[in-house]
Amino acid sequence: MIIASNFKTNYTRGAAKAFIKEIQSFISQTNSEQQVRIFAPFTALDHFDEVSNLKVGAQNFYPVQSGSYTGEIGFEQLEEFGIDTVLIGHSERRHILKESQNFIATKYDFAKAREVEIIYCIGEPAEIRVQGIDAVMSYLWEQFEGIEINYDKLIIAYEPVWAIGTGLTASLEDIEEVLTRLREKLCTPLLYGGSVKVDNIDAILHVKACDGVLVGTASWNEKAFCEMIRIADNVTK
Numbered sequence: 001m002i003i004a005s006n007f008k009t010n011y012t013r014g015a016a017k018a019f020i021k022e023i024q025s026f027i028s029q030t031n032s033e034q035q036v037r038i039f040a041p042f043t044a045l046d047h048f049d050e051v052s053n054l055k056v057g058a059q060n061f062y063p064v065q066s067g068s069y070t071g072e073i074g075f076e077q078l079e080e081f082g083i084d085t086v087l088i089g090h091s092e093r094r095h096i097l098k099e100s101q102n103f104i105a106t107k108y109d110f111a112k113a114r115e116v117e118i119i120y121c122i123g124e125p126a127e128i129r130v131q132g133i134d135a136v137m138s139y140l141w142e143q144f145e146g147i148e149i150n151y152d153k154l155i156i157a158y159e160p161v162w163a164i165g166t167g168l169t170a171s172l173e174d175i176e177e178v179l180t181r182l183r184e185k186l187c188t189p190l191l192y193g194g195s196v197k198v199d200n201i202d203a204i205l206h207v208k209a210c211d212g213v214l215v216g217t218a219s220w221n222e223k224a225f226c227e228m229i230r231i232a233d234n235v236t237k
């Protein structure tokens with residue numbers, strides 16, 4: 001399964017390095033088979049010791065190799081550190097940074113052309129959720145506009161906006177219903193994100209169509225993140 005941590009706007013370079021080192025040694029000692037991803041801030045990107053099933057990725061990028069885009073990070077800067085996994089479409093970029101679906105699709109095409117792994121995030125806000133599953137699915141499918149889903153390095157993360165950083169997790173039934181409906185059209189791994197923590201990860205990973213999790217807040221603690229990886233190791237599907 002895929003167990004991913006998104007640091008968001010947290011962790012200094014030094015703290016991120018210490019975190020990644022601890023996760024690497026946990027994976028090595030336990031021979032964990034999980035595919036672990038850590039999306040660190042740009043300032044923390046670096047060359048890290050090789051642990052085959054752990055990758056450090058980028059939370060964002062500007063869709064250029066390099067150029068005159070003041071304040072942005074292009075692929076040249078990611079390639080320096082061998083970054084080959086990126087987040088695209090995260091709700092905080094859609095809603096807070098106002099990224100349009102058109103711009104998200106441009107970023108997607110750019111990353112796909114460079115053959116990197118993409119964790120593509122989708123999710124509905126609360127006002128859509130209350131309208132029921134059909135409204136939720138229409139909203140989610142709109143977030144695939146311009147996205148070529150037949151890409152072998154694509155992973156989808158379903159993250160209801162109202163569940164992100166709120167402590168409110170979607171019910172297991174809701175997660176299962178959405179992931180099952182996505183599965184009808186997508187053959188990529190499907191993750192759930194939104195207030196995943198040590199106490200609920202086991203149940204979420206047991207949801208039939210769920211191939212892993214994208215964790216924010218609860219992963220910002222080495223011990224808790226290691227515990228989540230350990231729990232995932234005990235889930236057999």
Ligand SMILES: O=C[C@H](O)COP(=O)(O)O
Binds near residue numbers: 164167196214217218
């Ligand atoms: O990228 C991670 C998601 O936004 C989930 O964040 P959260 O675990 O703090 O709810």
